[in-house]
Amino acid sequence: MVNDGSGKEFAPFFEAIDKIPEVKVLHHPTNQGKGRALKTERSMGSHSRICNRHNL
Structure with a gap:
């Protein structure tokens, strides 16, 4: 998955996904x-x- 420069408000989402x-x-x-x-x-x-x- 690519975090394409998302703001800090999305950090918890990417941290949770990265644990998979x-x-x-x-x-x-x-x-x-x-x-x-x-x-x-x-x-x-x-x-x-x-x-x-759209497809997450």
């Missing part, structure tokens, strides 16, 4: 856009799944 063994959270320090988030996510390999706010 099957999930790896990658962080962008600033919002770099959906395209960069998808490229970052794809860099994790073929077993990754694209999630966004």
Whole structure:
């Protein structure tokens, strides 16, 4: 999962998700856009799944 520069108010969400063994959270320090988030996510390999706010 990519945290694409989300604000501090979302930190508890990403901290909780990061505790799930099957999930790896990658962080962008600033919002770099959906395209960069998808490229970052794809860099994790073929077993990754694209999630966004609409399908979580």
